[in-house]
Amino acid sequence: EPEVTQTPSHQVTQMGQEVILRCVPISNHLYFYWYRQILGQKVEFLVSFYNNEISEKSEIFDDQFSVERPDGSNFTLKIRSTKLEDSAMYFCAGGPAGKDEQYFGPGTRLTVT
Amino acid sequence: AQKITQTQPGMFVQEKEAVTLDCTYDTSDPSYGLFWYKQPSSGEMIFLIYQGSYDQQNATEGRYSLNFQKARKSANLVISASQLGDSAMYFCAMREGWFGNEKLTFGTGTRLTIIP
Numbered sequence: 001e002p003e004v005t006q007t008p009s010h011q012v013t014q015m016g017q018e019v020i021l022r023c024v025p026i027s028n029h030l031y032f033y034w035y036r037q038i039l040g041q042k043v044e045f046l047v048s049f050y051n052n053e054i055s056e057k058s059e060i061f062d063d064q065f066s067v068e069r070p071d072g073s074n075f076t077l078k079i080r081s082t083k084l085e086d087s088a089m090y091f092c093a094g095g096p097a098g099k100d101e102q103y104f105g106p107g108t109r110l111t112v113t
Numbered sequence: 114a115q116k117i118t119q120t121q122p123g124m125f126v127q128e129k130e131a132v133t134l135d136c137t138y139d140t141s142d143p144s145y146g147l148f149w150y151k152q153p154s155s156g157e158m159i160f161l162i163y164q165g166s167y168d169q170q171n172a173t174e175g176r177y178s179l180n181f182q183k184a185r186k187s188a189n190l191v192i193s194a195s196q197l198g199d200s201a202m203y204f205c206a207m208r209e210g211w212f213g214n215e216k217l218t219f220g221t222g223t224r225l226t227i228i229p
Contacts (some may be wrong), residue, residue, distance in 0.1 A: 031214040045216040050163060050190055089156060095214055100146045102217060104158035
């Protein structure tokens with residue numbers, strides 16, 4: 001059964017550095033999402049992406065964040081200048097057309113020092 | 114007001130017993146969907162079950178069933194015959210809208226521990 005994959009599984013970066021988190025969604029999925037989960041807290045929506053553009057973004061998704069789907073398979077989240085409070089688990093999720101399910105990847109744990 | 118409320122921060126259940134995890138929701142949208150996810154200690158989010166607001170019957174997936182009470186705005190997850198591997202965090206989530214691809218709003222979760 002196909003799965004959403006994410007790389008890296010864990011990334012440690014220094015404050016102010018740029019990071020790119022990568023996701024490979026399931027091939028027949030058309031809708032893509034990034035969520036984050038600060039340790040011990042609930043999962044929060046960041047951004048949704050459809051037809052090569054952002055369809056919705058949350059207040060968290062400020063100018064420091066960007067998403068793109070550069071080659072039709074990978075889906076990336078870039079944080080331009082990381083802050084300590086960006087430390088969290090970042091989940092990519094995808095959903096097929098015509099169905100309501102959202103399938104999550106295993107997550108990337110980002111640690112900003 | 115919270116859109117998704119999970120009032121049980123932690124639960125301990127004897128192996129092989131059934132367990133009910135509570136979830137209430139708040140929305141004025143007539144079209145919505147309710148999800149349950151399992152998050153083991155390894156951190157991944159595993160999709161368990163989905164219920165649409167217009168579905169007439171309660172959703173079931175193997176040992177998981179969703180007790181959907183629309184008038185009470187509750188969507189409780191029932192796990193029958195619990196197993197040690199069911200120990201995990203469980204999150205209830207909701208999407209609102211007509212298209213089916215809207216973002217999910219999550220509750221704070223319930224940590225379930227199965228006791229042998």
